[in-house]
Amino acid sequence: MSIDVLYGTESGNAEMAAEEIVAALGDGRAVDLQDLDPDDLTSSAVYLVLCSTYGDGELPASAQPFVDALQAKRPDLTGVRYAIFGLGDSSYAESYSLGGNQLAECLDAQGAARFGDFGRHDASSSDDLVASAVAWAETALADVATAAA
Amino acid sequence: MTLQVAVVGSGPAGCYTAQALLKALPGARITLVERLPVPFGLVRYGVAADHQGTKSVTRQFERVLSHPDVTFVGNVEVGTDVSLEVLRSSFDAVVIATGLDRDRRLGIPGEELPGVVASGRVTRWANGHPDACPAPPLLGRSAVVIGNGNVAIDVVRLLAKSPSDFAGSDLPAVVASALAAARIEEIVLVGRRGVDQARFDPAMVKELTRIGGATFDIPSISTAAVSPHAVSLRHLGEHQPRGDRVTVRFRFGWSPLRIEGDARVEKVVFADSTGAEHSVATETVVSAIGFAGPAALVPDEAPAESGRLDAGLYCVGWARRGPRGTIPEARTDARHVAGVVAADLKGRGPIPGRADPYRCFAALPATDLAGWHAIDRHERATAADGRVRNKITDRRALLRLARPHLNHLEGEPA
Numbered sequence: 001m002s003i004d005v006l007y008g009t010e011s012g013n014a015e016m017a018a019e020e021i022v023a024a025l026g027d028g029r030a031v032d033l034q035d036l037d038p039d040d041l042t043s044s045a046v047y048l049v050l051c052s053t054y055g056d057g058e059l060p061a062s063a064q065p066f067v068d069a070l071q072a073k074r075p076d077l078t079g080v081r082y083a084i085f086g087l088g089d090s091s092y093a094e095s096y097s098l099g100g101n102q103l104a105e106c107l108d109a110q111g112a113a114r115f116g117d118f119g120r121h122d123a124s125s126s127d128d129l130v131a132s133a134v135a136w137a138e139t140a141l142a143d144v145a146t147a148a149a
Numbered sequence: 150m151t152l153q154v155a156v157v158g159s160g161p162a163g164c165y166t167a168q169a170l171l172k173a174l175p176g177a178r179i180t181l182v183e184r185l186p187v188p189f190g191l192v193r194y195g196v197a198a199d200h201q202g203t204k205s206v207t208r209q210f211e212r213v214l215s216h217p218d219v220t221f222v223g224n225v226e227v228g229t230d231v232s233l234e235v236l237r238s239s240f241d242a243v244v245i246a247t248g249l250d251r252d253r254r255l256g257i258p259g260e261e262l263p264g265v266v267a268s269g270r271v272t273r274w275a276n277g278h279p280d281a282c283p284a285p286p287l288l289g290r291s292a293v294v295i296g297n298g299n300v301a302i303d304v305v306r307l308l309a310k311s312p313s314d315f316a317g318s319d320l321p322a323v324v325a326s327a328l329a330a331a332r333i334e335e336i337v338l339v340g341r342r343g344v345d346q347a348r349f350d351p352a353m354v355k356e357l358t359r360i361g362g363a364t365f366d367i368p369s370i371s372t373a374a375v376s377p378h379a380v381s382l383r384h385l386g387e388h389q390p391r392g393d394r395v396t397v398r399f400r401f402g403w404s405p406l407r408i409e410g411d412a413r414v415e416k417v418v419f420a421d422s423t424g425a426e427h428s429v430a431t432e433t434v435v436s437a438i439g440f441a442g443p444a445a446l447v448p449d450e451a452p453a454e455s456g457r458l459d460a461g462l463y464c465v466g467w468a469r470r471g472p473r474g475t476i477p478e479a480r481t482d483a484r485h486v487a488g489v490v491a492a493d494l495k496g497r498g499p500i501p502g503r504a505d506p507y508r509c510f511a512a513l514p515a516t517d518l519a520g521w522h523a524i525d526r527h528e529r530a531t532a533a534d535g536r537v538r539n540k541i542t543d544r545r546a547l548l549r550l551a552r553p554h555l556n557h558l559e560g561e562p563a
């Protein structure tokens with residue numbers, strides 16, 4: 001089971017979290033969503049997906065081309081498993097962390113299956129992004145392993 | 150011999166450039182040279198004190214500075230303490246990431262009057278910049294803010310908020326007490342262009358609804374206007390707190406003509422699109438109309454297009470593109486310029502007979518990363534009054550904590 005840690009980012013926080021997850025797991029690779037073709041998603045991998053929020057609840061720049069391609073190609077993602085982690089800032093009260101929600105909805109709409117908790121990080125909190133993201137990834141992967149056993 | 154790259158300036162452009170170079174040129178050593186003993190440029194000294202979420206990119210920058218191949222050299226101003234020429238002869242490549250901190254001027258009569266101040270000075274003061282704090286702006290009961298970008302809105306928030314609104318921020322105590330003492334009652338925000346051409350993010354206007362005790366006076370906007378700016382202003386009009394502590398008036402399509410007053414500013418005169426004059430009595434004027442280039446170390450006619458100024462000399466961020474663009478844009482720019490640097494150096498390799506890079510700092514009272522971390526720990530540990538950080542605003546106090554020492558930088562690894 002290979003692990004791909006995908007990220008949609010604009011100022012690089014999600015990229016850092018993805019790289020630190022890969023380092024902590026000692027496994028997998030971090031991939032920017034803008035470098036990924038939705039047709040390449042497979043059921044033989046598990047995906048950990050991190051995505052921030054911009055504008056007023058919109059996707060970050062590096063997730064946009066992926067979502068555009070997803071909506072244009074409408075691939076069948078049945079059997080594709082992913083867990084999601086949204087990055088945001090609660091001072092945007094009405095649009096907090098919506099980028100992650102949007103991306104998850106798009107994947108779900110193509111039949112992908114979500115596992116683990118919906119992770120979140122609030123840039124206005126004192127929570128450490130890397131610690132939160134690594135803990136989320138480890139818990140989510142433990143869930144998949146249990147489900148597979 | 151190891152490739153050595155110097156990056157001048159440790160704001161977003163400098164830090165993202167170092168981050169990108171670590172990937173593009175593995176094994177190269179990167180030295181960030183910063184004129185202050187503290188890193189992060191406008192993230193620490195521009196981004197508003199009440200936008201801590203935006204400042205959270207420093208988590209990434211800390212990770213870059215702590216990388217074993219990266220060295221932070223603080224308290225060294227290139228062009229003053231060490232010349233650009235010496236730096237260029239000591240490193241295989243030099244990247245200028247010094248930003249642009251010179252305020253653009255209004256260029257109208259009366260701009261020199263006491264009580265007229267530019268936004269860069271105000272926001273550096275409000276962020277505890279050691280250069281700005283010895284001369285706080287002269288604040289009165291009323292203020293006119295000229296400009297229609299995000300910085301103008303940052304200034305309005307700063308002036309309009311009550312002390313309790315700054316909980317969770319890192320607004321320095323001296324700034325908070327100066328603002329409280331000014332008891333600002335009226336703020337007029339004036340934009341040269343119309344509502345639809347305003348440059349602020351609509352989300353910045355929405356945020357103003359959370360300022361307790363404020364009333365917003367918004368010119369009637371035709372319901373036909375559907376630009377995001379018009380929508381955000383209508384939203385503010387409908388959801389505003391309507392308090393009686395402070396009134397903020399928005400005015401669009403007014404160009405400033407002159408500032409009048411005897412010993413200090415008394416009024417600003419504007420012209421609307423028909424040429425009719427409008428006079429606004431005020432005790433303070435803040436011009437927030439942007440910043441001016443070129444950067445001191447970037448030659449005027451330099452071909453900055455690709456990021457390469459000359460052999461082995463590059464520029465990035467506001468020093469390259471001018472004073473426009475956000476932190477994410479600095480990241481995009483840095484990745485591009487780092488790619489150019491990496492391609493050049495891979496083809497060329499280290500300069501034969503280059504000097505030991507750290508010799509050029511040897512006689513200087515430079516500070517290091519441990520010095521910044523000592524400041525950082527102190528600022529967090531002494532935070533009080535609902536602040537997340539107690540910013541040290543005095544340069545000597547910063548230096549006492551950072552303990553500059555001579556010749557402590559290690560030589561080049563063999």
Ligand SMILES: Cc1cc2nc3c(=O)[nH]c(=O)nc-3n(C[C@H](O)[C@H](O)[C@H](O)COP(=O)(O)OP(=O)(O)OC[C@H]3O[C@@H](n4cnc5c(N)ncnc54)[C@H](O)[C@@H]3O)c2cc1C
Nearest residue numbers: 158160161162184190191195227247248466467474475476
């Ligand atoms: C008031 C204000 C608020 C802002 N708020 C936001 C925001 O909320 N969100 C957002 O995305 N963007 C914001 N921006 C824009 C953002 O700050 C810039 O895009 C970004 O900081 C540009 O990065 P830079 O590294 O080019 O310049 P800077 O951040 O200015 O960094 C330059 C660094 O170089 C150092 N330096 C200068 N000269 C020398 C020298 N000769 N030798 C050594 N070091 C030197 C400086 O001390 C500084 O540390 C704001 C800008 C301003 C002015």
Ligand SMILES: Cc1cc2nc3c(=O)[nH]c(=O)nc-3n(C[C@H](O)[C@H](O)[C@H](O)COP(=O)(O)O)c2cc1C
Nearest residue numbers: 009010011012013014052053057088089092096097
């Ligand atoms: C201009 C701007 C708009 C933002 N809008 C939102 C938003 O609507 N909702 C939210 O939860 N976070 C918002 N954020 C916060 C970011 O999502 C948060 O800082 C995140 O950590 C950035 O991650 P990244 O560096 O991977 O892009 C915004 C940030 C900026 C700078």
